[in-house]
Amino acid sequence: MIAALPSIVSRLRLKQLRLLIALDEQGSVHRAAEQVFISQPGATKSLHEIENTFGAELFTRNSQGLVPNDLGRCVIRYARLIHSDVAHLREEMVGILQGHGGRLSVGTIMGAVPMLMRALGRLRRKQPELSVEIVEDTSARLLGLVDQGRLDLAICRSSVSQRPDAYDCLTLHPEQLTVVAHPDHPARAATLELADLSIYRWVVYPANMPMRLLLEREFSQCGLEFPRYPVETASTFTMLSLLQEGPELVAVMPLAVAEFSERFGMIRRLPLNLQSRSEPYGVIARHGSTLSAAAQLLLEELQTEQLSV
8 A cells, every 4th residue: 555645755855766766767776876876785775765655666676677667657757856846946046046047937828829938038038047947738737737836827727627716817818719721721712601611621629628619619600510530639839730731621729829820831811700709818826826036027028918919
């Protein structure tokens, strides 16, 4: 049986996590011990202590050395995350002491990427030594990272959560959507109806995402069947790549992303007006949390973006 959380927290030490990472990299107690500058007997004893702490064996022993089992791979993955977080902690502390720099982790949905890039561009000109991590994902996954404390801010929709009151929405931004295709797509009329495009294959967002629900509503309101056999993706790069490779594909994407991509000749916006309106996205933080200095500066830049709309 896996040990209880209080037991793990009270017994596990950071240097043991460093040993686990070394064991995974080296596959040998002897080489791992050398990497972390302890004796081989000390490494063997420490590994036994780690496995006793978790209440489970983490490695399979064979003639070639040690191989992590399923539980071991799980523990090692989190050991790497914790080790990385401690490194980021030190980096941010150094920045605070020096009066500049620091670290910022921000998540964003696809439609907010251009806005975020403009805000970060201004911020980094003011804070050139600021270290920034950017995560692009769905709203649901970004909120999970906010819950874990891995993101300072997320630009997404809290409405997808079963606990929207667990978050503070610090500022709202509207989102316009547009229909796009390959520059050589055969639809060439001056104006188009959704029925004109229903014969083509679509690239769509995964089920339950707000933009997928909006597209389903559009087809329903027009009395049309939702496209059969669509290609589903939440990735900006994948969607653009699919449109490049499939001249007859059609997709819906945020206007800001479409305008950026169209400037480089990657896509063409089609003359179709969508009747439905997308739900605004917001700059989200954990409810009641105190923003770091860097996160507060980014928020101010994002608020400037809102005023310029």
